[in-house]
Amino acid sequence: MENNKKEVRVRFAPSPTGYVHIGSLRTALFNYLFARHSGGKNILRIEDTDQTRKVEGAVENLIKNMKSLGVEFDEGPVQGGNYGPYYQSERIDIYRRYSDELIAKGFAYYAFETPDELDEMRKMQQLEGKQTMYDRRARDLSEDEVQDKLKKRLPHVIRLKVPLNDEVRFNDVIKGTIKIETNIIDDQILIKSDGFPTYHLANVVDDHLMQISHIIRGEEWVTSVPKHIIIYNALGWEIPEMAHVPLILNSDKSKLSKRQGDVAVEDYLKKGYLKESLINFIALLGWNPGEGEEQEFYTMDELIRKFTLEKVQASGAVFNVEKLNWMNNSYIKNYDPDKLTEMSLPYFEQSGFDTSDIAKIKKILSAIRVYLNKLDEIPQHIKIFSRNEVELENENLKEFLDSDSSKKVFKALTEKFKSINEINAENYKTILKDVQNETGIKGKQLFKPLRIALTGSENGPELPLIAEIFGKEKISKLLEKWI
RNA sequence: GGUCCCAUCGACUAGGGGUUAGGUCGUCACUCUUUCACAGUGAAAACACGGGUUCGAAUCCCGUUGGGACCGCCA
Missing domain, CATH: 1.10.10.350 (Arc Repressor Mutant, subunit A)
Structure with a gap:
C-alpha cells in the first residue's frame, strides 16, 4: 500500500457549474494541504464532459476564488503542465482510445437503448420493487447485430462489462477496507451517445495519465469506486490511494444544501467572512491535528505543517455558522487595522457612508470591530456616525x-x-x-x-x-x- | 427498497482497555467595565442500545437501532 517513493500528485477535479460549494472548497483545501505537506503537486482538472451543464466563466471564477483563498495549483488550465490538457472536453480522443481498448479486451460493449427505453426499464424495476440498474441486456447482442447497428449509425453508448460473481475490495485511507459484490454494480456507461465520456471513465483515465498518487474527494463517490477499480484492473493500471472525506452537513445532518442556507463560498465572502477564518474553520470541519492539541486558530502554513489524511474524521460534520461567526469575529478583532479598513470600505460605501476620510473610518472600525461577526454587519453599527x-x-x-x-x-x-x-x-x-x-x-x-x-x-x-x-x-x- | 459508510456534550472534536471522559462554539451564572459588547472565572451538558472478549470496556468484536450517501447517456 505504501508508495513513499512515488511523488505525491493530487488533483481537485470540479465540474464548472458556476459556483464553488463549501464542500468543494474543503476538498480542494485538503488536497492542497496534503500536497504541500508532502512536497507533492496539486493539480486542477476541469471535468466538463457534460456539455449540457456548461456555465460561462465558471472556471475563471473558480480559479480566482481559490487563489484569493490561498489554495494554489501547480498544474491546471491556467498554468499548464506536462500532463495536459486539463480540460476533459479537450481530451475526448484519449478517452475514446481507451474505451476502444476496453471493448477489444472484452471489458466493455456497445449498447443501443434510448434514454426512454431505459426510463421504462427503471420504472418497471421500481414497480417490481427491484433495485434500479441496467439489466445488461445489450451484453447478449451478437457480434453481427452490433456491427449491423453500428453500420446503420444507430445512436449508442459504450458500457462497462462488470465481471459477475466477484467481489471488489479496496482500502480507503479514511474509511478503511470497503468491499462490494460485483453483481450489484451497474454496467456503467463509459461513453455517452454524444461521444463524450462519463465521469467514471474520464476520471480513471485522467488520474492514471496524470499520474495521480492519491485521490482525495468527497464521500459521495465511495459507491462508485468499485466501477473505477474494475476499469483500472481491465486496463492493467495501478490503483491510486483513495481518501474519501466525510460530507459537510446541514444542521439536520443531511448533505449541505442550498435550501438550508448558503453553500457557495462567494456568498460567505460577500457577507464579509474573512478568507483566513473561512479556511481555518473549514479545515477544522472533519479534520483536527489530534494528540490532545487544543489550538483553534491556524494559519495556512500551520495547517500545511500539521495536516495528514489519517487525522481526517470518518463521520460527517455539521456546518455550524455560530462557530464560524465566533471565529470570524476573532479574526476581525485581531486583524491588521489598515488591512481591515481597506476590506471594510465596500461595506461603508454600501450604506452611503462618506469614505474620503480613511483615518476616520479606521477609528470607527476600531470602535465597532468587537461587534462584528462579519463585515456586512458594519452598516448597522455605523448609523450613529453617519x-x-x-x-x-x-x-x-x-x-x-x-x-x-x-x-x-x-x-x-x-x-x-x-x-x-x-x-x-x-x-x-x-x-x-x-x-x-x-x-x-x-x-x-x-x-x-x-x-x-x-x-x-x-x-x-x-x-x-x-x-x-x-x-x-x-x-x-x-x-x-x-x- | 438495495448497497456502502458512519455513531463521545445541542454543534466541532480530544481520548482509543484502568481518565473526576479534556478543549472550543453555543447556553446559563458571576466578575470586570458607571452602557452593550469584549475579556476573565465558573456551571449545566456526551461515550445510542444489547451482547460478547477481558480482572477491567467509551475504547476491541458481533448484533440492534439511528443517521447519511449512492443507486442518471450529472459530476
Whole structure:
C-alpha cells in the first residue's frame, strides 16, 4: 500500500457549474494541504464532459476564488503542465482510445437503448420493487447485430462489462477496507451517445495519465469506486490511494444544501467572512491535528505543517455558522487595522457612508470591530456616525434628556468645549471629570444622558471613542438641542 | 427498497482497555467595565442500545437501532 517513493500528485477535479460549494472548497483545501505537506503537486482538472451543464466563466471564477483563498495549483488550465490538457472536453480522443481498448479486451460493449427505453426499464424495476440498474441486456447482442447497428449509425453508448460473481475490495485511507459484490454494480456507461465520456471513465483515465498518487474527494463517490477499480484492473493500471472525506452537513445532518442556507463560498465572502477564518474553520470541519492539541486558530502554513489524511474524521460534520461567526469575529478583532479598513470600505460605501476620510473610518472600525461577526454587519453599527440628527431608540429615553440635571451636564460640557481645540478620547475623559466636579453630577446621571443624546441609545461603543470620532462641533450641536 | 459508510456534550472534536471522559462554539451564572459588547472565572451538558472478549470496556468484536450517501447517456 505504501508508495513513499512515488511523488505525491493530487488533483481537485470540479465540474464548472458556476459556483464553488463549501464542500468543494474543503476538498480542494485538503488536497492542497496534503500536497504541500508532502512536497507533492496539486493539480486542477476541469471535468466538463457534460456539455449540457456548461456555465460561462465558471472556471475563471473558480480559479480566482481559490487563489484569493490561498489554495494554489501547480498544474491546471491556467498554468499548464506536462500532463495536459486539463480540460476533459479537450481530451475526448484519449478517452475514446481507451474505451476502444476496453471493448477489444472484452471489458466493455456497445449498447443501443434510448434514454426512454431505459426510463421504462427503471420504472418497471421500481414497480417490481427491484433495485434500479441496467439489466445488461445489450451484453447478449451478437457480434453481427452490433456491427449491423453500428453500420446503420444507430445512436449508442459504450458500457462497462462488470465481471459477475466477484467481489471488489479496496482500502480507503479514511474509511478503511470497503468491499462490494460485483453483481450489484451497474454496467456503467463509459461513453455517452454524444461521444463524450462519463465521469467514471474520464476520471480513471485522467488520474492514471496524470499520474495521480492519491485521490482525495468527497464521500459521495465511495459507491462508485468499485466501477473505477474494475476499469483500472481491465486496463492493467495501478490503483491510486483513495481518501474519501466525510460530507459537510446541514444542521439536520443531511448533505449541505442550498435550501438550508448558503453553500457557495462567494456568498460567505460577500457577507464579509474573512478568507483566513473561512479556511481555518473549514479545515477544522472533519479534520483536527489530534494528540490532545487544543489550538483553534491556524494559519495556512500551520495547517500545511500539521495536516495528514489519517487525522481526517470518518463521520460527517455539521456546518455550524455560530462557530464560524465566533471565529470570524476573532479574526476581525485581531486583524491588521489598515488591512481591515481597506476590506471594510465596500461595506461603508454600501450604506452611503462618506469614505474620503480613511483615518476616520479606521477609528470607527476600531470602535465597532468587537461587534462584528462579519463585515456586512458594519452598516448597522455605523448609523450613529453617519447621521446628523439623533433618533431615539425608544420614547422612554427622552426623559433622560429632559431632566434638569441632564441639561446642567450638557450646558457645562458645551461650555468647556469652547476653550478646547479638538476633542479626543483622552481629553474627553478629563473634561468629563471637570464637568462632574463642577456640577456635582456623577455616575449614571452623568454618562447616560450624554450617551443617549449623542447616539440615541443606551448602549454602544465607548463614549470617549465616539466623542473623538464625532468631534466637538457635532457634539455641541447635538447637545444644544436639549438645553 | 438495495448497497456502502458512519455513531463521545445541542454543534466541532480530544481520548482509543484502568481518565473526576479534556478543549472550543453555543447556553446559563458571576466578575470586570458607571452602557452593550469584549475579556476573565465558573456551571449545566456526551461515550445510542444489547451482547460478547477481558480482572477491567467509551475504547476491541458481533448484533440492534439511528443517521447519511449512492443507486442518471450529472459530476
